[in-house]
Amino acid sequence: MSLVERxxxxxxxKGTVLWDRxxxxxxxxxxxxxxxxxxxxxxxxxxxxxxxGYVVLVLVLFRIYWGFRGAASARFSTFLRGPGAALTxxxxxxxxxxxxxxxxxxxxGWAILAMLTLLLLQAGLGLFAVDEFGVHAGPxxxxxxxxxxxxxxxxxxxAANLLWILIGLHLAAIVLHRLVLAEDLVTPMxxxxxxxxxAPPLEHNASRVExxxxxxxxxxxxxxxxxxx
Amino acid sequence: MTSGFWRRRAAIFxxxxxxxxxxxxxxxxxxxxxxxxDMGSAFKNIGDDLKSARPNRAHLQASxxxxxxxxxxxxxxxxxxxxxxxxxxxxxxxxxxxxLTPADESGQAMRSHARPVIWARPAEFRAAAARFQNASxxxxxxxxxxPVSVVTARYKATADTxxxxxxxxxxxxx
Numbered sequence: 349m350s351l352v353e354r355x356x357x358x359x360x361x362k363g364t365v366l367w368d369r370x371x372x373x374x375x376x377x378x379x380x381x382x383x384x385x386x387x388x389x390x391x392x393x394x395x396x397x398x399x400x401g402y403v404v405l406v407l408v409l410f411r412i413y414w415g416f417r418g419a420a421s422a423r424f425s426t427f428l429r430g431p432g433a434a435l436t437x438x439x440x441x442x443x444x445x446x447x448x449x450x451x452x453x454x455x456x457g458w459a460i461l462a463m464l465t466l467l468l469l470q471a472g473l474g475l476f477a478v479d480e481f482g483v484h485a486g487p488x489x490x491x492x493x494x495x496x497x498x499x500x501x502x503x504x505x506x507a508a509n510l511l512w513i514l515i516g517l518h519l520a521a522i523v524l525h526r527l528v529l530a531e532d533l534v535t536p537m538x539x540x541x542x543x544x545x546x547a548p549p550l551e552h553n554a555s556r557v558e559x560x561x562x563x564x565x566x567x568x569x570x571x572x573x574x575x576x577x
Numbered sequence: 578m579t580s581g582f583w584r585r586r587a588a589i590f591x592x593x594x595x596x597x598x599x600x601x602x603x604x605x606x607x608x609x610x611x612x613x614x615d616m617g618s619a620f621k622n623i624g625d626d627l628k629s630a631r632p633n634r635a636h637l638q639a640s641x642x643x644x645x646x647x648x649x650x651x652x653x654x655x656x657x658x659x660x661x662x663x664x665x666x667x668x669x670x671x672x673x674x675x676x677l678t679p680a681d682e683s684g685q686a687m688r689s690h691a692r693p694v695i696w697a698r699p700a701e702f703r704a705a706a707a708r709f710q711n712a713s714x715x716x717x718x719x720x721x722x723x724p725v726s727v728v729t730a731r732y733k734a735t736a737d738t739x740x741x742x743x744x745x746x747x748x749x750x751x
Binding site for chain 1: 614617618619620621622624625628672673675676736739740743749750
């Protein structure tokens with residue numbers, strides 16, 4: 349897509365672009381994969397659960413890369429603000445004085461960092477965990493004793509609970525923005541756009557080849573772990 | 578010698594044997610937890626060995642023997658009265674502390690997860706144990722010499738009997 353076409357797409361009559369396409373694809377893939385991982389965590393769906401873990405690993409690592417190469421709203425340098433900014437935003441939110449953010453608001457930015465960190469930890473723990481029979485295990489569990497790998501499995505279960513707390517907060521924030529500020533956060537994550545607005549167009553310099561190569565590289569590393577760990 | 582003497586003696590005897598019974602129950606619970614843990618270790622070793630293209634057969638067979646020998650003892654690990662008392666619900670803080678203590682000390686892994694149904698339907702429990710014993714015995718007999726594909730099939734068949742028994746007779750882990 350040429351720059352002109354891209355700009356035409358991004359500040360067209362359909363409103364302000366909030367999220368670039370890779371960020372949106374990442375978001376919904378992650379949501380689906382985490383849901384699938386949760387559904388397959390028990391009761392004999394271990395093979396699918398393991399694959400979900402690998403996909404989460406690839407997605408989160410990609411998102412970290414995209415946090416440096418993506419469009420402004422996807423970059424850590426844009427959305428990670430100090431605790432002061434987060435507090436100010438929280439106060440303004442309670443007083444209904446906030447303006448709709450382009451990208452993550454200062455509180456949301458920290459939530460994103462927390463979720464990414466916990467997901468990375470969770471997927472990493474899964475690599476070393478083993479079930480109660482010593483049968484189904486992550487690809488790196490053979491490096492641990494049964495007792496140690498069972499301990500990792502207990503941490504894996506704890507991290508899942510912490511993850512649900514964060515996901516609950518994430519969903520609650522969406523509902524609150526809808527109810528308190530009448531701000532729709534879901535549609536922009538689907539279409540990329542919000543109606544109206546004058547925000548500058550979103551640009552990122554990563555070519556499709558670069559994104560493809562990074563994804564392929566990450567998938568390769570994770571597949572290697574999965575097969576030969 | 579009055580009847581009071583004998584009554585006291587009887588009381589002491591009853592108290593001592595009650596203490597002995599509960600001590601036995603406590604130690605049998607510890608024994609079976611340790612036994613199942615060692616079985617899990619050995620079973621994991623078998624799985625780890627089978628991942629390699631040319632597994633060390635002696636090692637494989639030694640692990641299979643551990644599993645098989647412990648399996649033979651399962652029926653003795655659940656005498657009447659060895660149902661652990663219900664544990665009080667743990668607070669979130671307790672669970673965190675539990676997760677941070679070293680793996681082989683006390684903790685969730687050291688609590689018995691036996692279900693009362695073991696004692697309510699003993700014949701069914703014995704039959705489930707027997708299925709595991711047969712499967713693990715066959716695994717051990719084939720572990721040293723049979724083709725790896727056969728050993729793997731025996732390993733999976735044994736794992737299925739673990740899973741089937743736990744579904745009915747062990748509390749689901751959280």
